Amino acid sequence: MRPRPPVQGRGIFSGTGLIITCLAATLAALVFPIWSYADRVDTGVNVLNAETVSTQYGPLSALDREFVTKVRLAGLWELPAGRQAETKGTTEAVRTAGRHLVEGHAFLDERVRQVASQLGLSLPNEPNDQQQGWLSVLTSAQGRQFDWEFANILRLAHGRVFSVVAQVRASTRNSLVRALADDANTTVLDHIKVLEATGYVDFDALARDMAADVTPPLGRSPAPPGPTTDPGPVVPLTVSPNPTYPLPPAAASPPPAG
Structure with missing residues (x-):
């Protein structure tokens, strides 16, 4: 078979x-x-294009609008903080840092109001709750305690915003926002330097706070509305720019607080 x-x-x-x-x-x-990537909500492209509107100065993203708002907010509390340092600071280094804050934010506030007007954006006229809390701490502090609180609160705030300015400067497609970011970068770096020159900045605590920072990155919170036909009144800060003050000599800075 x-x-x-x-x-x-x-x-x-x-x-x-x-x-x-x-x-x-x-x-x-x-x-x-490809399908999986397209469904992600936190990609850089999505953040860049989120709620983007067209303007004659280039696309204006949610990230751009939030940055403009934050520049205005920074001036609303850092300028009065600088005024306090000018009068309450116990050393010339602290008083000099205060003058830099007043000068820098007077300039930036004028710039941001001009940019907002050209883009038809509304701006806040008072600090947010966290910023008001910082001002309350500075108002209550006296003597060397004020110097220490001033240097460390403002240095931490400027460190946080420094990376935000870089993010916006690197990604914006709007020429007005790009120029504002250039001005903000120069001003923030100057303020960081004068605050450090006071000798009161606790760099160990600063590093820990920056590492544990839980502040949501720019672009995660609801974006401010786009351009409107009536942006609403914006109250100007009545401070004229002062002459540029040089950094104080190192010998004028007190030793770090023990």
Whole structure:
């Protein structure tokens, strides 16, 4: 008796079926990551394009609008903080840092109001709750305690905003926002330097606070509205820019608080 010939595989287990199955699996593997990536809500492209509107100065993103708002907010509390340092600071280094804050934010506030007017954006006219809390701490502090609170609160705030300015400067497609970021970068860096020159900055505590910073990054909170036909009145800060003050000599800075 002759042996029966082997039965040929059929269906997906046949040679042709296996080839088709492998090709389908490969195609699925290529397509799925694309679908998956498109569904992510926190990608850089999504943040960049979120609620973007067109203007004659280039696209204006939610990130751009939030930055403009934050520049205005910074002046609303840092300028009065600088005034306090001018009068309450116990060393020339602290008083000099206060003058830098007054000068810098008087300039930036004029710039941000001009930019907001050109873009048709509304701006806040008073500090937010956290900023008002910082001002309350400074108002209550006296003597060297004021010097220490002033240097460390303002240095931490400027460190946080420094990376924000860089993010906006690197990504914005709007020429007005780009120029404002340039001015903000120069001003913030100057303020960081004069605050450090007071000798009161606790760099160990600063590093811990920056590492544990839980402040949501720019672009995660609801964006301010886009340009409107009536941006509403904006109350100017009535401070004229002062002459530029040089950094105090190192010998004028007191030793770090023990």
